[in-house]
Amino acid sequence: MLPFKRNKTANETANETGFFSKLRAGLKRTGSGLGQLFSGRQSIDADLLEELETHLLMADVGIEATTQIIDDLTARLKRNQINDPDSLRTALREDMLAILEPVAQPLVIPQQKQPFVILTVGINGAGKTTTIGKLAAKLKQDGHRVVLAAGDTFRAAAVEQLKVWGERTDIPVISQPTGSDSASVVFDSHQSAIARGADVLIADTAGRLHTQANLMDELRKIARVLGKQDENAPHEVLLVLDAGTGQNALAQAEQFSEAVNVSGFVLTKLDGTAKGGVIFAIAKRFGIPVRFIGIGEGVEDLRTFNAEAFVDALLDVSATEKNAS
Amino acid sequence: MFSNLSDRFEAIGKRLRGKGRLTEDNIQETLREVRMALLEADVALPVVKDFIADVRERALGAEVMKSLTPGQAFIKIVHAELVQLMGEQNDALDLSTRPPAVVMVAGLQGSGKTTSIAKLGRRLIEQDKKKVLAVSLDVYRPAAIDQLQRLASEVGFDFYPTDTTQDPVATAKAALGQATTGYYDVLLVDTAGRLHVDEEMMSEVGRIHAAVQPVETLFVVDSMTGQDAANTAQAFNAALPLTGVILTKTDGDARGGAALSIRQITGKPIKFLGIGEKTDALEAFHPDRVASRILGMGDVLSLVEEVERSVDRGQAERMADKFKKGQGFDLEDLRDQMQQIKRMGGLGSLMDKMPGMGQMSQQVGNQLDDGQVRRQVAIIDSMTPDERRRPDVINGSRKRRIAAGAGMQVQDVNRLLKQHKQMQKMMKQLKKGGMKKMMRQFGGGMPPGLGGR
Numbered sequence: 001m002l003p004f005k006r007n008k009t010a011n012e013t014a015n016e017t018g019f020f021s022k023l024r025a026g027l028k029r030t031g032s033g034l035g036q037l038f039s040g041r042q043s044i045d046a047d048l049l050e051e052l053e054t055h056l057l058m059a060d061v062g063i064e065a066t067t068q069i070i071d072d073l074t075a076r077l078k079r080n081q082i083n084d085p086d087s088l089r090t091a092l093r094e095d096m097l098a099i100l101e102p103v104a105q106p107l108v109i110p111q112q113k114q115p116f117v118i119l120t121v122g123i124n125g126a127g128k129t130t131t132i133g134k135l136a137a138k139l140k141q142d143g144h145r146v147v148l149a150a151g152d153t154f155r156a157a158a159v160e161q162l163k164v165w166g167e168r169t170d171i172p173v174i175s176q177p178t179g180s181d182s183a184s185v186v187f188d189s190h191q192s193a194i195a196r197g198a199d200v201l202i203a204d205t206a207g208r209l210h211t212q213a214n215l216m217d218e219l220r221k222i223a224r225v226l227g228k229q230d231e232n233a234p235h236e237v238l239l240v241l242d243a244g245t246g247q248n249a250l251a252q253a254e255q256f257s258e259a260v261n262v263s264g265f266v267l268t269k270l271d272g273t274a275k276g277g278v279i280f281a282i283a284k285r286f287g288i289p290v291r292f293i294g295i296g297e298g299v300e301d302l303r304t305f306n307a308e309a310f311v312d313a314l315l316d317v318s319a320t321e322k323n324a325s
Numbered sequence: 326m327f328s329n330l331s332d333r334f335e336a337i338g339k340r341l342r343g344k345g346r347l348t349e350d351n352i353q354e355t356l357r358e359v360r361m362a363l364l365e366a367d368v369a370l371p372v373v374k375d376f377i378a379d380v381r382e383r384a385l386g387a388e389v390m391k392s393l394t395p396g397q398a399f400i401k402i403v404h405a406e407l408v409q410l411m412g413e414q415n416d417a418l419d420l421s422t423r424p425p426a427v428v429m430v431a432g433l434q435g436s437g438k439t440t441s442i443a444k445l446g447r448r449l450i451e452q453d454k455k456k457v458l459a460v461s462l463d464v465y466r467p468a469a470i471d472q473l474q475r476l477a478s479e480v481g482f483d484f485y486p487t488d489t490t491q492d493p494v495a496t497a498k499a500a501l502g503q504a505t506t507g508y509y510d511v512l513l514v515d516t517a518g519r520l521h522v523d524e525e526m527m528s529e530v531g532r533i534h535a536a537v538q539p540v541e542t543l544f545v546v547d548s549m550t551g552q553d554a555a556n557t558a559q560a561f562n563a564a565l566p567l568t569g570v571i572l573t574k575t576d577g578d579a580r581g582g583a584a585l586s587i588r589q590i591t592g593k594p595i596k597f598l599g600i601g602e603k604t605d606a607l608e609a610f611h612p613d614r615v616a617s618r619i620l621g622m623g624d625v626l627s628l629v630e631e632v633e634r635s636v637d638r639g640q641a642e643r644m645a646d647k648f649k650k651g652q653g654f655d656l657e658d659l660r661d662q663m664q665q666i667k668r669m670g671g672l673g674s675l676m677d678k679m680p681g682m683g684q685m686s687q688q689v690g691n692q693l694d695d696g697q698v699r700r701q702v703a704i705i706d707s708m709t710p711d712e713r714r715r716p717d718v719i720n721g722s723r724k725r726r727i728a729a730g731a732g733m734q735v736q737d738v739n740r741l742l743k744q745h746k747q748m749q750k751m752m753k754q755l756k757k758g759g760m761k762k763m764m765r766q767f768g769g770g771m772p773p774g775l776g777g778r
Contacts (some may be wrong), residue, residue: 156472
C-alpha cells in the first residue's frame with residue numbers, strides 16, 4: 001500500500017464553506033484576484049474595463065467569451081445601468097453566472113435495472129484515473145455498489161494505478177493485462193457488474209489526443225460495445241479536462257463529443273493557479289453540463305460543480321460577504 | 326500543432342499584401358489581429374504585450390520603408406521577432422561531467438514526466454550509446470514507480486527499485502550511489518508531479534536537486550497549457566536551476582503558445598518536443614522551424630528566401646541596369662553583394678538554404694568564411710568612393726592607407742582586388758551569354774564566386 005501522504009485531515013471535510021474557501025484559495029493564488037480590481041476605486045474608467053479584460057484573458061476565459069462579457073458591460077455602462085465599481089462587479093458576476101449556471105447540473109444516478117455506466121475520456125495526463133478513484137469513493141459513500149473497469153490497457157502501469165484506488169476504497173477493479181483490447185475489458189466489466197449486482201460501472205480509458213483518429217475510433221468501439229449490452233449505455237460520458245489547459249480545451253470538447261457524445265465535464269487540478277476560465281468558452285459553445293471539479297489529490301477533493309461558488313472564487317468575494325447576501 | 330495560429334498569420338499576411346505601405350493606422354489594426362491570434366494560441370498575456378510592443382517599434386522603423394512590399398516586410402518582422410522569442414538554437418543534452426551525469430525532470434501532474442524519461446533513456450541508449458540507470462521518486466501517485474519500471478524494461482535501461490517507505494531524497498542519493506559504483510554514464514531521475522504552489526513539495530524537489538546535483542534539470546510542460554504556463558514556469562524556474570524544457574503532447578492541435586511564454590519567461594532553451602506516446606517519439610527542438618510553423622510557412626527557409634529575395638530585388642535591378650548600360654562591376658557592387666550575404670545570416674546558412682549548392686558551397690565556404698566577408702567589407706569601406714568605382718587608381722601608397730584603415734595587411738587588400746578582377750572577368754563572359762541567362766542563373770543577382778544563385 002502506498003502512503004496516503006496527502007490525505008486531508010478530518011476537519012477539512014466536505015462542508016460547503018471548507019470547499020469554498022479552498023477553491024477560492026486556489027483560484028486567488030496568483031495574487032491577481034479579480035476582486036482586488038474593484039477595491040479602492042471611486043469611478044469606472046476605461047482603465048478599469050481594460051484591466052478587467054486582461055484578468056479575464058489571463059484566466060483563460062478566451063477572446064470570444066471575454067469580448068462578450070466586456071461588450072455587455074460597456075453597453076450597460078452606456079445605458080447608465082452601471083455607475084460605480086460596485087455595481088460593475090455585480091453586473092460582471094451576473095454575466096458570468098448567466099454563462100455557467102445553465103451548465104451547473106450535477107450528475108444524478110437514477111434507479112434502473114442495468115448498471116449505470118460512466119465512461120471517462122480525456123487526453124493524456126488530464127487526471128482521468130485519479131478522478132475515477134475519487135468519484136468511486138464518493139458514489140460508494142452515497143450507498144452505490146460500484147465496479148471499476150481498467151480500460152486503460154495502453155499506458156504502462158495504468159491498470160495498477162486504478163487497482164491501488166480500488167484497494168483504497170475497497171471497490172472491485174476488473175482488468176486484463178496491459179496491451180489487451182480496451183473494449184473487451186469494458187465488456188467483461190459490464191458482465192461482471194451485473195453478476196455482482198452493482199448499480200454503477202465506471203470505465204477508465206487510455207488518455208488520447210483528440211487528433212488521433214484511430215484512437216478516437218477505439219473510443220467509439222468501446223461505446224458501441226457498451227451499447228450492445230444496454231442500449232442506453234454509456235449513460236454518462238465524462239470528459240476530464242485539466243484546468244490548466246488553454247483554448248485547446250475547446251477542440252478537445254468538440255472532438256470527444258463528436259466521437260462519443262460527451263454528456264458531462266470534470267475540471268481537474270483547480271488547486272493550482274490555473275483558473276479554468278476556458279470552462280466559460282466551453283459552456284457558451286457546447287452547453288454540456290459541468291459535473292465535478294477536482295481541487296486536490298485527496299479522496300474528498302472531487303466536488304460537485306457549483307456555478308456560484310466558482311464565479312465567486314474567481315471574483316474573490318469573501319466568504320462572509322457571500323453568506324450575508 | 327500550430328496550424329491554427331499559422332492560418333491566422335497567413336490571413337493577416339494576405340490582407341497586408343498589396344497595400345502601398347505600412348501606415349500607423351493599418352499597423353494598429355494588424356497588431357490587434359496579431360494580439361488576438363497570440364492570445365487564442367494561449368501565449369501568456371504579458372508575453373503578448375512585450376511582443377506587440379516590439380513588433381510595433383520595428384514595423385514603424387526604417388526597416389519597413391526599405392522593403393518592397395509591406396506585407397512581406399511585416400511577416401519578416403513578426404517572424405524575426407518570433408524566432409528571437411523562441412531562442413536562437415537547439416540545445417542537446419549537456420552530459421559533459423564526471424559520470425554518472427544526472428538528468429532530472431520536474432513538472433506539474435500529468436505533464437508527461439515519466440514518458441519523457443523513457444524517451445530520453447531510449448535516445449541516450451540508441452543514439453549516444455550510454456549506460457543508463459533510472460529511478461522514480463514518485464512515492465505519491467499510485468503505480469507511478471511501476472510505470473517507470475515497465476518502461477525501463479521495455480526500452481532496455483536499468484531501473485533502481487524505489488522503497489516507498491523511504492524519503493525520496495534518500496532514495497535519490499542511494500540511486501546515485503548505485504549509478505556510481507555500477508559505472509553508469511547517466512542517471513535519470515523522475516520526480517512526482519507537483520503543484521508549484523505546494524510549498525512542501527517544492528522544497529522537496531529542491532532537496533532532491535541538491536542531493537543529486539543534476540547536470541540537466543528539465544522542466545516538463547504540456548504544450549496545451551493555457552495562461553497558467555507563465556505562473557508555473559516562473560515558479561519552477563525560481564525553485565530549481567532549470568537547464569531546459571521538454572514540451573510534451575505537441576502531436577495534438579494545440580496552437581502551442583505555451584512554448585513562446587515559457588521560453589520568454591524562463592529564458593531557458595526548449596530542448597525536446599514530445600511528439601507521440603511511443604518511446605521513440607521525442608524530437609529535438611528547432612526554434613526557427615517552430616517559429617515558421619507559427620508563421621504558416623512549411624519551413625523557415627522558404628520564408629526567409631522569399632523575403633530576402635524581394636528585399637534584394639531593388640539592388641538586383643539596379644545592377645542589371647548597370648550591366649545593360651555597359652558599366653563594369655565595381656567594388657561598390659561587390660560590397661553590396663557581401664552585405665546581402667551578411668543579412669541572410671552569413672554564408673553558412675545561405676549555402677544550406679540553396680538546393681544543389683552542395684559542392685559549390687564547400688568550395689566557396691573554404692575560400693570565404695563569414696569572418697572573411699566581414700573583413701573584406703571593412704577593406705572596401707576604407708576606400709574612397711572614387712577608389713571603389715575605379716579600382717585601377719589604387720597604387721602602393723593607397724593600399725597601405727586602406728590596409729591600415731581596415732586593420733588588415735596590404736596582402737589582404739591585394740587579395741581582394743585580385744578577386745574582384747576575376748569576378749569582373751567572369752561578368753564579362755556572362756554578359757556575352759546574355760543578361761537574362763545570368764540573372765536566371767544567379768537569381769537574386771549574386772556575383773559568381775560568392776555563392777550566388
